[in-house]
Amino acid sequence: MKKILLLALSILIFGCSKEKEIKPEETNLTKQQISGIVEKGPFIQGSKVTLIDLDANLNPTGKIYETTTTSDQGTFEFKDITLSSSYAKFSVDGYFFNELTGTLSESRIILNAFSKIGDKKQVNLNLITHLESGRIMKLVKQEKMDFSAARKQAEKEILLSLGIERELSKPADELSITDGNQDASTLLAISLILLHNPAQSDVNLSRLLSIMSNQLEAEGKFNEETKKTFKAYAQNINFDQIKSLLIEKYKLMGKEITVSDDLKTLLASFQLPPIPDKPAFETEEKLIDAWNTATDEYTKFLETYYIIEALYAPGKDYSSIKDSYLSSFYNHTLDSSNPNINRLFANAYRAIYNINSILRFTKKENGNAISRIRKEAPVLLSHIYFILTDTWGDVVMHDPDNTEIILRPIFSPAETVRQYCIQELKKAIDGVDINTQGNTRFGKITAMGNGMLAKYYLQAGNYTEARRYLEALYHSSSFKLAEKQNIFINSSNNETYAGYDGSFGKAFNSPDFNLIAKKGSYPSFMRATETVLNLAELEIQTGNLNNAISYLNIVRVRNQKSKITNGNKEQLTNHLVEEYKENLSMEGVYFSALKRLGKAESVLKIESFRKLFPIPGSEFMYNPDLKQNPGY
Known part of the structure; x- marks a missing residue:
């Protein structure tokens, strides 16, 4: 009886053991330490890295670990983690060094990687690991391929589909762009x-x-349109510039790297045969489309500035906005790490670069559209530089004819930038009727050019020249002080010289703009009310108080307020501040006016150094020679 019982028990034990047999790869591993690097260009310090534990079938087990990159080389580390198998999915979300421009990326991107860790101590994330991720998943789960074979096939498919006739010598999650070998050149x-x-x-x-990821996952290749796009993008990449940027970037981070000439050979393999010289844009319509695309960056910059300026010099209460990055503006606790400051700075120089590029492309060409663009560009650029110098003081001023990226650009004094813009504005509006529409989508650009000249002269304290341009505007047919309800509509009753119609694109429609700075359906770049208040400011500063009262009353009567009958300089200045706030806050004008009038510190209750913003901290990663604005 005992023998029968033992036999039955043995069968039960061995039967259960076989039923629950676990593959060696699925057993809990000992605590591990996994490091790696994240590269598009290198991701900046603080980028979020996530590790998702997977079973042998690449299904999530529920274990998730998180860390952040610990340097601007994109390095990260997971310490003392326990995985259920040899497989894991990695994901990173952050900003990266742009190898083409030598600057920080404007927005974050996400990169993924599937990895068979085993005894690996390092796992790298890059564009190849990202592109292959979906394909690996499909080959393993649907076609039951071994993970290593699936990864090798996916990597081969990527390269062949892109016309790269070589194979990687090791898996993509072991590659780095700094390795200086053939694999690094490919990546x-x-x-x-x-x-x-x-x-x-x-x-x-x-x-x-x-x-590309979706196409590769589905078909194991990219379609013809994607291949054509890739080849088009591969044209005219400046290898020498890229090499210099990367070497300099890593040198600043304390690492010496080599960029192999094999990269130059590989890039050259994509080059199409030279074609005879022809106009940069085959038709006027294509030129106009390109110009509209370039100036979209200008409108994105203005939208960002209107949001920031509205919060920093508020015309209404924003205390309900609790986002710390936004509230630091109205609390005046801003520092160089604020991402909105980086975005504003980056948007400005992206707009400058794109506008200058169109000017370079059309330098030797003529035509009505080109002529209009050459009149419009200096006005838009001067507006950007006015905001830059007013916001940061000394800034980089780009030579529109220079196509090379300067590794450590020198900041020009604000006065140098101002004088350059004044001369360019004068050339742009010289001999042009101030009332000319100019066929620009933004409106009467020549009128705006006169207004910009006046603002530059007001900023410099040159009231004689400021009067010249303000009075020319005031007495022109372009000047029209609209009824209050008509100011921000796109109609014949609008008083705007230049502004933005919503049909142009997607600018001035972000959630932050709608919440913080929206005043109507037609955002203004410059309008008649500002001209009148600029004239009142000029008269106060030159002691013509009766004239100042007259100009102030023009706006006050329009707004159905009582007239001012008298007042000394200080009293009239306070009235003027009130009108700037009531009429022109949330339009990128009020803060600048407060500074010109010497009222920024008392009205906003800020320390003197906060009349300028901090230079974004990210800029110091690329140019350690920079000096931060005082106080930050």
Whole structure:
């Protein structure tokens, strides 16, 4: 009886053991330490890295670990983690060094990687690991392939589909763009080409990566349109410039790297045969489309500035906004790490670069559209530089004819920038009727040019020249002081010289703008009310108080307020501040006026150094020679 019982028990034990047999890869591993690097270009310090524990079938087990990159080389580390198998998915979300421009990316991107860790101590994330992720998943889960074989096949498919006739010597999650070998050249070439889209836009990069990932996952190749796009992006990449940027960037971070000439050979393999010289834009319509795309960056910059300026010099209560990055503006606790400051700075120089590019492309061409663009460009650029110098003081001023990226650009004194813009504005409006519409989508650009000259002269305290341009505007047919309800509508009753119609694109429609700075359906770049208040300011500063009262009353009567009958300089200045706030806050005007009138510290209750913003901290990663604005 005992023998029968023992036999039955043995069968039960061995039967259960076989039923629950676990593959060696699925047993809990000992605590591990995994490090790595994240590269498009290198991701900046503080980028979020996530590790998702997977079973042997690449299904999530529920274990998730998080860390952040610990340097601007994109390094990260997971310490003392326990995985259920040898497999894991890594994901990173952050900003990266743009190898084409030598600056920080404008927006964050997400990169993924599937990895068979085993005894690995390092796992790297890059564009190849991202592109192959979906394909690996499909081959393993649907076609039951071994993970290593699936990864090798996915990597081969990527390269062949892009016309790269070579194989990687090791898995993509072991590659780095700094290795200085053939694999590094392959990775870097793909990285550079995908970023070399017409607008050099991070958004375009993310969109293309999504398209390519989906195509590879489904078919094991990219479609013909994607291949054509890739080859088009590969044209005219400046290898020497890229090499210099990367070497300099890593040198600043304390690392010596080599960029192999094999990269130059690989990039050259994509070059199409030279074609005879022809106009940069085949038709006037294509030129106008390109110009509209370039000036979209200008409107994005203005939208960002209107939001920031509205919060920093508020015309209404924003205390309900609790986001710390936004509230630091109205609390005046701003520092150089605020991402909105970086975005504003980056948007400004992206707009400058794009506008200058169109001017370079059309330098030797003529035509009505080109003529209009050459009149419009100095006005838009001067507006950007006015805001830059008013916000930061000394700034970098780009030579529109220089195509090279300067590794450590020198900041020009604000006065130098001002004088340059004044001369360019004068050339642009010389001999042009102030009332000319100019066929620009923004409106009467010549009138705006006169207004910009006046603002530059007011900023410099040159009231004689400021009067010249303000009175020319005031007595022109372009001047029209609209009824209050008509100011921000796109109609014949609008008083705007130049502004933005919502049909142009997507600017001035972000959630932050709608919440913080929206005043109507037609945002203004410059309008008649500002001209009148500028004239009142000029008369106060030159002691013509009766004239100042007259100008102030023009606006007050329009706003159905009582007239001012008298007042000394201080009293009238306070009235003027009130009118700037009531009429022109949330339009990028009020803060600048407060500073010109010497009222910024008392009205906003700020320390003197906060009349300038801090230079974004990210700029010091690329140019350690910079000096931060005093006080920050």
